[in-house]
Amino acid sequence: MKQKDVLIKISDLKKSFPGGTEALKGVSFDVYRGELLVIVGASGAGKSTLLRCINGLSAISSGSIVVDGIEVNGLKGKKLRQLRTDVGMIFQSFNIVNRKRVIDNALHGRLAYYGLRGVLGLYSFEDKKKAFEILARLDLEKQVAKRADQLSGGQKQRVAIARAIMQEPKVLLADEPVASLDPGASSKVLGYLHKICQEEDITAIVSLHQIDYARNYADRIIGLTEGVVTFEGGPEDLDDEAIQELYFNEEEEE
Amino acid sequence: MKKVNNPLNEKEFKALISKRKDNLFYLIILIFMTFFLFFSLSQMNINPARVIRGFSTLSDLIKNMFPPDFGQLSRLWPLAIESIQIAILGTVLGIIFSITLSMFAAKNLTPIPGLGVILKGFFAFTRAVPALVWALLFITAVGLGTLPGILALGVNSIGMLGKVFSESFENINKATIEGLNSTGASRMQVFFQGVVPETIPIILSWSLFRFDINIRYSSILGVVGAGGIGWELVRASRMRDYPALLMVILVILVMVYAVEQFTGYARRVVR
Numbered sequence: 001m002k003q004k005d006v007l008i009k010i011s012d013l014k015k016s017f018p019g020g021t022e023a024l025k026g027v028s029f030d031v032y033r034g035e036l037l038v039i040v041g042a043s044g045a046g047k048s049t050l051l052r053c054i055n056g057l058s059a060i061s062s063g064s065i066v067v068d069g070i071e072v073n074g075l076k077g078k079k080l081r082q083l084r085t086d087v088g089m090i091f092q093s094f095n096i097v098n099r100k101r102v103i104d105n106a107l108h109g110r111l112a113y114y115g116l117r118g119v120l121g122l123y124s125f126e127d128k129k130k131a132f133e134i135l136a137r138l139d140l141e142k143q144v145a146k147r148a149d150q151l152s153g154g155q156k157q158r159v160a161i162a163r164a165i166m167q168e169p170k171v172l173l174a175d176e177p178v179a180s181l182d183p184g185a186s187s188k189v190l191g192y193l194h195k196i197c198q199e200e201d202i203t204a205i206v207s208l209h210q211i212d213y214a215r216n217y218a219d220r221i222i223g224l225t226e227g228v229v230t231f232e233g234g235p236e237d238l239d240d241e242a243i244q245e246l247y248f249n250e251e252e253e254e
Numbered sequence: 255m256k257k258v259n260n261p262l263n264e265k266e267f268k269a270l271i272s273k274r275k276d277n278l279f280y281l282i283i284l285i286f287m288t289f290f291l292f293f294s295l296s297q298m299n300i301n302p303a304r305v306i307r308g309f310s311t312l313s314d315l316i317k318n319m320f321p322p323d324f325g326q327l328s329r330l331w332p333l334a335i336e337s338i339q340i341a342i343l344g345t346v347l348g349i350i351f352s353i354t355l356s357m358f359a360a361k362n363l364t365p366i367p368g369l370g371v372i373l374k375g376f377f378a379f380t381r382a383v384p385a386l387v388w389a390l391l392f393i394t395a396v397g398l399g400t401l402p403g404i405l406a407l408g409v410n411s412i413g414m415l416g417k418v419f420s421e422s423f424e425n426i427n428k429a430t431i432e433g434l435n436s437t438g439a440s441r442m443q444v445f446f447q448g449v450v451p452e453t454i455p456i457i458l459s460w461s462l463f464r465f466d467i468n469i470r471y472s473s474i475l476g477v478v479g480a481g482g483i484g485w486e487l488v489r490a491s492r493m494r495d496y497p498a499l500l501m502v503i504l505v506i507l508v509m510v511y512a513v514e515q516f517t518g519y520a521r522r523v524v525r
């Protein structure tokens with residue numbers, strides 16, 4: 001039975017880009033501890049922008065984002081890096097270091113816990129053991145010593161998941177984690193992501209293009225349309241009518 | 255037949271394919287260059303007779319050089335080693351400073367935007383001043399010996415390596431950096447765990463290339479008193495000891511050739 005314990009509180013979040021684009025026009029919602037929240041919306045709706053604001057990769061224009069009691073807006077330097085250790089992120093294009101081995105990439109998740117030793121890549125035995133264990137749970141034990149550029153897309157994304165889990169984050173953000181994978185690899189990667197978040201008791205916010213994946217894995221779904229939340233509910237509530245509203249409502253406006 | 259929609263009108267099109275204008279341009283340049291060549295020759299008092307005289311002196315000189323004085327070898331090889339050491343230390347010094355400074359010169363990595371421009375200006379400056387001039391400057395500063403040679407090669411190397419390193423850092427995939435940033439890693443950690451590994455082939459091959467250049471410089475740096483075998487060139491020619499001079503030249507030749515073989519091999523391995 002799930003408690004409704006708020007981990008992230010987003011209130012009236014606005015974000016405009018220098019060009020004048022208003023990507024988020026006052027977004028408010030809560031994220032509950034332990035849930036897997038899926039964000040859906042058409043291309044350009046602001047999904048990536050929203051996720052990037054939560055870990056401070058993008059600075060917000062106004063409003064507030066509170067992650068486990070800490071206001072993200074205005075965080076800088078060491079405090080911002082501290083927040084980022086609590087908020088892992090997975091990207092559409094994997095964003096791992098291609099010329100490093102799989103195990104090194106997983107260990108990158110620990111960097112923030114090291115100072116100069118991290119610069120030199122000198123990790124403790126415990127951390128190496130843990131990296132291997134997590135990679136094994138993602139069925140990558142045979143790839144640990146390979147260089148990341150020798151892996152398939154699906155494998156690279158699992159390495160990225162391992163790196164994020166190594167951070168021991170409270171929240172995991174995943175921005176269209178399977179958008180550049182084929183359908184087979186996609187459902188596999190989402191399966192691993194779902195499983196490991198449950199096992200580690202990590203809250204996840206996943207943006208997805210594909211509605212059926214959203215329905216399969218989400219505890220709750222939020223729909224964005226042009227920077228505004230236009231849907232909020234369980235997977236069962238995301239019916240054809242709601243999808244129509246989210247993706248095809250442009251005609252009504254004209 | 256399908257009609258191709260030509261975006262240029264006829265006149266523009268003709269201008270595009272005709273080379274007449276270009277040819278005229280090149281002709282003017284050619285005339286100018288020819289004129290400049292003859293002007294320079296007369297200005298610098300270079301006439302054929304003098305060149306021919308020079309050749310005959312040179313051939314006498316070469317005759318006098320043989321056979322090379324192999325007795326010098328035991329004295330010369332430690333100096334050759336010293337030249338190689340100067341080149342190695344100078345290159346290493348250059349690499350260390352180039353990588354560190356490039357971290358602040360690359361647009362995508364620098365913490366202070368203006369700093370990049372200043373550093374790139376500094377790179378251009380150290381590049382523009384020749385190694386021998388740097389050697390003379392450092393001799394004034396720290397005295398004769400190997401140290402000014404090492405410093406001169408180090409500083410001169412920063413100009414080239416700093417430029418290529420900072421440019422290769424700028425070309426690195428932004429997503430890779432962002433991925434590491436998202437873990438909470440520090441600037442230094444992102445640099446040494448992400449940026450450097452991604453650019454290591456470029457760093458190594460340019461460093462080896464620079465070592466090649468530095469070994470050539472270090473063999474003649476001694477001419478101005480900055481250590482190594484170069485001074486022997488001056489000594490032998492002042493004493494008109496031509497067999498010894500040939501021996502020095504041979505040692506330099508072997509040294510440069512050996513290093514070139516080594517760096518060529520190493521660069522193939524790095525790739």
Ligand SMILES: Nc1ncnc2c1ncn2[C@@H]1O[C@H](COP(=O)(O)OP(=O)(O)OP(=O)(O)O)[C@@H](O)[C@H]1O
Pocket residue numbers: 017018019021022023041042043044045046047048049050
């Ligand atoms: N760096 C930027 N500079 C200017 N405008 C931007 C920038 N990033 C995003 N935008 C704009 O903000 C809006 C939202 O973009 P965002 O990338 O968040 O959408 P998205 O929902 O992730 O779309 P997609 O499904 O295509 O990834 C778009 O109009 C986009 O053009």
Ligand SMILES: [Mg+2]
Pocket residue numbers: 047048049175176
């Ligand atoms: Mg996006």
